[in-house]
Amino acid sequence: MSEAIRKLEIELDVPLIERGHKFEGLTAEGAQIVRWAETILDNQKSLRHTAASLRSGVTGMLRLGVVPTASVAAADITAPLSLRHPLIHVRIHGDLSSRDIETRLNRFELEGGITYVDDGDASRHRIFPLYRERYALLTADDPNMPRGSTASWSDAATLPMCTLPSNMRVRRILDETFARHGASPVAHIETDSLASLYAHVKTGRWVSVVPRRWVEVLGDPPGTRSTPLEDTLDLPAPMIGLITRAEAPSVVTEALQEVAATLDRTSSEIPIEE
Template identity: 50%
Template structure:
């Protein structure tokens, strides 16, 4: 059995298409198909349901893919470990972030890169929390930045980073703009643009509204926090955004960021890595960087960080 055969099987399970899997592995489709066929012969079990097109993996194939993902992750971890012993940390750190936390991600990746100049970072910032958890379990990511809530499953180590709170982002001419705080009830009566309902960041906002007995109906919904800022900039809409995003944009000209109260609510955001042993050397290094940071204190200095 060769690592290459396992890589091809994992790629096929991920892409669900022979041609795309071959392209992702930089080989021809016949070469990928033949390697998987030989793996089936060696294991003496069918792995792929074949037809005129890809029909999915057999039950045996699904089980073996999980093993293959673990074997390949351990191989990569071994390479990184040896490389770190020889010349310092090298390789690629893969981080996923929920959109609401991606504005603060640079506060973590920048010191990591400074501490490990030979390492590179790939940051995916548009992942839903469920997608991130799945990619961490299948070793497609080394770490994630997400909500530390009961929705997070077992099998992870966490490093708390900061508490997410929300501000009302509105036009400077709105009657609430010059107030020190605004209530969620007052915000609910404005023409709102919010994150999409499928996103955990939106579910957090909906829970706060529900706690106050409110159910606003936004006219515009999006999967991008940056798009919320763009919508408010038109002067037509108001929005509710995580205050940590003010680290990226500040409070743009013509807008105001007003802390929200009644109720006051915060949700922990943190770094998440697999709890498996041995832990990826990349994940360990990032967790060490996160523990050394005072990220929360940096964000607390932003306007809208806490009600006055």
């Protein structure tokens, strides 16, 4: 390997590694060459997938990263994708942070990611808006209490909370929304598990704020009740969308992009049963 690196340095006429008594890391030039090499290898893989698709239709592995709050939205993409391209195999990497998704995309470890796209970098990624994330107050179900059409953020903040962890983007969004209403809820329980969150709320000792999309897909699990939280008129609801790398997409990525382009629901309200 040392000899191969030395020959490559001679060929390119730039130093690639810092040399001492042992390997000390890449030079600045070496780091750029590594990024070029990753792109070349990914393009080679894309070429092979393109050739295969010309023979038998689009085929290959699609690796999709998803932030936890959008996990139920993955099927909105994978279902029509699989219908159009049954030879594509999908592997979903759930419970990733927005930062993890961007990092893995840039390292060619993912073909796409479902994440928050309000401040996305259009120079590095293609962005496909899917829907705006709105929220509901999740409580234990009390059949003796009337159901309200909406709940206020300020009232919700006075209740003991079971929340998602503070390192998640959605938690920061919720904290900012509460602050806009002059409220500061106290998180008694933090969990990154959807099952754990629902189980804690069901006891009646805690409440939680969850995406309405969860309610749309999962309904209200037995023993719980969801009430839409009033929209904050001066604060646009955060945007969930698909991001892919901007440069040289593979045929699998192009198939993903084509499906995502038909799924924009950002102008529609998410129906909630009351």
